[in-house]
Amino acid sequence: MELKASNIETVRLDHLGIVAGICEELKIAERVNSLIDVTDPRRKVTCGKAVVAMILNGLGFVGRALYMTPKFFANAPVQRLLGATITAENLNDDSLGKALDEIGDFGATELYANVAFGIAMEHKLLGKTAHLDSTSMSMEGEYSAKDPEAINIAYGFAKQRPDLKQFVIQMAVTGPADLPFWHEALDGNSSDKSSFVETIQTVEAFKKELSSKVDFKWIADSALYNKNSLLQLKDVLWISRVPETITEAKALISTYFSDERWIEHSDGYKYVACKSNYGDVTQRWVLVYSREAYEREAATFQKNLAKKQTACEKELWHLENRKFFCQKDAELEFKKIAKNHEFFSISCTYEEEFKYSKKGRPTSMSQKTGIEWHAKPLFQRNEMAIQEALNTKGKFILATNDLDATATPEGSLITEYKGQQSVEKGFRFLKDPWFLSDKIFLKSQKRIEALSMVMTLCLLVYNYAQYVIRSALKKENEAIPNQLGKLVQNPTMRWIFQIMAGISVVKVLPIVNGEIFEIVSNLTVLRNKILVLLGPLVCTKYGIS
Numbered sequence: 001m002e003l004k005a006s007n008i009e010t011v012r013l014d015h016l017g018i019v020a021g022i023c024e025e026l027k028i029a030e031r032v033n034s035l036i037d038v039t040d041p042r043r044k045v046t047c048g049k050a051v052v053a054m055i056l057n058g059l060g061f062v063g064r065a066l067y068m069t070p071k072f073f074a075n076a077p078v079q080r081l082l083g084a085t086i087t088a089e090n091l092n093d094d095s096l097g098k099a100l101d102e103i104g105d106f107g108a109t110e111l112y113a114n115v116a117f118g119i120a121m122e123h124k125l126l127g128k129t130a131h132l133d134s135t136s137m138s139m140e141g142e143y144s145a146k147d148p149e150a151i152n153i154a155y156g157f158a159k160q161r162p163d164l165k166q167f168v169i170q171m172a173v174t175g176p177a178d179l180p181f182w183h184e185a186l187d188g189n190s191s192d193k194s195s196f197v198e199t200i201q202t203v204e205a206f207k208k209e210l211s212s213k214v215d216f217k218w219i220a221d222s223a224l225y226n227k228n229s230l231l232q233l234k235d236v237l238w239i240s241r242v243p244e245t246i247t248e249a250k251a252l253i254s255t256y257f258s259d260e261r262w263i264e265h266s267d268g269y270k271y272v273a274c275k276s277n278y279g280d281v282t283q284r285w286v287l288v289y290s291r292e293a294y295e296r297e298a299a300t301f302q303k304n305l306a307k308k309q310t311a312c313e314k315e316l317w318h319l320e321n322r323k324f325f326c327q328k329d330a331e332l333e334f335k336k337i338a339k340n341h342e343f344f345s346i347s348c349t350y351e352e353e354f355k356y357s358k359k360g361r362p363t364s365m366s367q368k369t370g371i372e373w374h375a376k377p378l379f380q381r382n383e384m385a386i387q388e389a390l391n392t393k394g395k396f397i398l399a400t401n402d403l404d405a406t407a408t409p410e411g412s413l414i415t416e417y418k419g420q421q422s423v424e425k426g427f428r429f430l431k432d433p434w435f436l437s438d439k440i441f442l443k444s445q446k447r448i449e450a451l452s453m454v455m456t457l458c459l460l461v462y463n464y465a466q467y468v469i470r471s472a473l474k475k476e477n478e479a480i481p482n483q484l485g486k487l488v489q490n491p492t493m494r495w496i497f498q499i500m501a502g503i504s505v506v507k508v509l510p511i512v513n514g515e516i517f518e519i520v521s522n523l524t525v526l527r528n529k530i531l532v533l534l535g536p537l538v539c540t541k542y543g544i545s
Contacts, residue, residue, distance in 0.1 A: 009507040011077050013520065013542070015497035018531075019059045020081040021538030022465045023052045026123075028457065031115045036102050044090045049082055050099035051454060053091050056081060058458040059497075077505040080541060097447065100454075104150065104446030108453040112183040113206055116460060120174070120181050121212065123464075127175035130182075130216040131420050132199060132224075134171070134192055135427040137452070138164040150445035154188035169430065169452055170199055171423055174216070177467035178422040183456040185449040192223030197232050204236060217402065219420055225399060227279035233401075234281070239417055242285065242397035248278060252287055253392045265411050268292050273410045276399065286398045286410045294394025301393060305343060305386065312341045316377040324373040327352070334375055343385050348377045426459050465534065466493040472533035480526065496530060503527065503542070519543070 023029065029048030036047045045053070057072050073088035103111055120126045139153050153165045168190050172182035182203055186195055200218050207214070217237040218224075225240040242249045252274065262270040268291035276285045315337050324330040327350045334348045355370040398417055402408050470490050473479060479487035483495060508517040520543045523531075531539050539545070 007509045009509060010504050010521075011075050011507070013077055013080070013500075013503045013505050015500035015503075016056055016060065016076060016081055017503075017541030018465060018496070018500065018534060018538050019056050019461060020052070021534065021541045022461050022468075023055060025535060025537045026119050026461065026464065028052055028055070028115065028461075031118055032111065035111055035114055036106050038102060045086060045095045045099070047099045047102050049086065050091075050096050051103075051457065053082060054096060054099075054451075054454045055458050055461055058455060059462060080505065100447040100450040101444075103450035103453060104444075108449045109184045112453045112456060113181075113203075115457070116179070116181045116183070117206070117210060117212070119460070119464075120179050121210070123177075125175040125177050125179045125464075125467075126181070126212070126214045128214075128217060129416055129419060130172045130174045130203070130218050131423045132170070132172045132182075132196060132218060132220045133420065133423040133427070134168050134186070134195065135431070136166040136168050136188070137431075138166050139188075139448075151185050151449050152187040152189070153445060153448070167448065167452070168195075169427075169456070170195060171426060171456060172199070172203065173423040173426060178426070178463045179467075180423075180426055180456050180460050180463070183453055185452045192221075193226055193229065196220055196224045197229045200233065200236060200238075217416070219417055221420065230279040230281045230283075230401075237400070237402045239398060239400045239402070239413055241417070242278075242399050244396075246278065248276065249397050252285070252397060253395050254388065256391065257287075262289070263411070265414055269414055271410055271414065273405075278399075281401060282403065283399050283401045284403060284405070284410070284413075286400075286413055288396055288398060288414055290394050290396075292394075293396075297393040298390055301389065308341065308343065309381070312337075312344055312346070313379060316346070316379055319375050319377060322375070324375070327373050330373045330375045334377065343382050343389070345380050345382045346377055348375050350375055426463075429459050429462065430455055462493050465496075468535065469493070469496060469530065469533055476533070478529070478533070480530065499530065500527060 029046070029052050032048035032051050033046050038047060053073070056076075060072060070088050070092050073091050076088070078086055078088050078091075151167050153167055155165055166188040168186040168188060170182075170184040170186055171180050173180050175181075182199070184199060203216075215237075217239065218233075219239045222241040222243040224238065225242055244250060244253060257272050261272050263272070264270050270289050272287040274285040274287060276283050319333060319337060322330075322333070324333070330350050331348075334346075338346045338348075351374050353372045353374060355372055356366045357369050358366060398413050400408075400413055402413075473489040473491075479489050480491055480499075482488045482491060502522050504521045506519050506521050508519075523542065523544075528544065531542055531544055
């Protein structure tokens with residue numbers, strides 16, 4: 001019996017099997033369904049399965065909005081990824097919107113906390129430090145209707161698009177997998193100075209409910225550091241960057257220390273240990289100098305200084321060519337210019353000049369009609385002020401209420417604070433133009449809040465998968481080639497996803513009667529190696545036993 005083209009169907013699997021396998025390993029659908037129990041026998045897509053579908057869509061890196069999800073899955077092996085009873089048509093905006101509504105009604109923050117903490121505790125991924133930060137997500141639309149139980153989409157403190165309304169995502173990351181264990185969507189005009197403290201207190205209370213024995217040391221940027229916050233955080237350990245606007249901090253950064261006072265640290269850092277009682281809280285301060293930061297900041301300073309010098313010389317040239325009715329007017333104009341140029345020493349003399357009734361060289365018979373005054377400015381660089389400014393470059397201050405210098409020496413504070421990059425990387429991931437947050441189209445504040453939770457779950461799955469592959473490579477003493485062909489043990493998950501591009505599922509449909517025969521194509525030696533390292537549940541998605 002001849003096999004025809006109509007009996008063969010090919011769908012793309014690519015890296016989606018990895019995402020589905022990791023979601024299964026982390027029991028995301030089960031965890032969500034255990035909390036949101038909505039029983040409806042007619043329902044084909046549970047809330048948990050809808051969340052996994054949105055994670056697959058979000059980590060598909062195809063730039064499709066969620067309402068395009070049926071088209072996203074139209075060319076994907078849906079049953080292999082999500083279960084035998086689900087089709088692409090089931091994953092429409094009604095089923096996904098219903099799931100987002102259920103998440104919003106339950107509470108996106110509470111749901112995420114239970115899911116993420118459960119994963120972290122089961123897989124022993126809670127670290128000793130928790131890195132806390134926030135970022136704004138710009139929105140298009142009016143969002144005038146305010147749901148009292150949802151976030152407020154409002155104008156806020158946006159760096160990129162202040163013309164757009166926004167909401168804020170606050171996230172905390174911990175452990176070897178950089179696991180985002182806490183997610184919270186906040187009003188667009190919320191302030192880190194108050195929300196950081198509230199989040200820390202909420203997480204600590206939530207941990208007690210779970211009987212978690214892990215004690216975090218909280219790490220955040222300078223938004224955490226103010227007198228009110230420090231007094232409220234006496235029961236937890238913290239590390240924060242000290243704002244340079246504080247008088248005590250300004251004085252310390254400007255202070256000159258001899259080479260003997262500086263203690264060398266790794267990667268071009270050195271530090272001086274100090275003590276402080278700012279905000280009536282006994283704490284350790286560490287003045288940190290970074291050579292790399294100094295070179296970067298000093299280069300920027302010199303570049304701006306050259307621009308300021310050009311501007312100053314131009315202003316003085318115009319001043320010198322102006323005529324004034326009296327010396328006082330000339331002095332006032334000079335003072336306006338001089339006060340705006342702290343890095344230049346400017347002085348000025350004033351000359352009077354008689355005006356005559358006729359043009360040309362005056363003679364003894366020429367008649368004087370008045371007096372004009374001219375400013376004669378003298379300009380030079382203020383090298384002392386410039387050097388004092390350069391002395392502050394490349395420096396910042398870390399503060400902590402951990403007073404045990406033996407268990408936590410000053411150098412380790414620098415290392416722990418540098419881990420703040422993990423949460424910043426997470427925000428870059430969420431704002432990636434290929435991610436589903438590129439255009440958040442929803443008009444319901446509750447749905448937006450729920451979708452932001454799903455976005456953070458995408459990051460959790462991504463980071464966990466990356467942790468698994470890197471740990472497996474080191475454990476087995478294996479390596480895979482990176483983009484340049486160099487063997488590495490720390491590939492990014494994005495690169496792993498790119499390696500998987502081109503894997504397909506070929507279905508051979510029965511001609512008369514019989515079973516559908518499936519085979520996964522394009523599984524190379526490298527791809528097989530990666531899938532085995534990622535574990536049996538991932539292998540199952542690719543038909544590897």
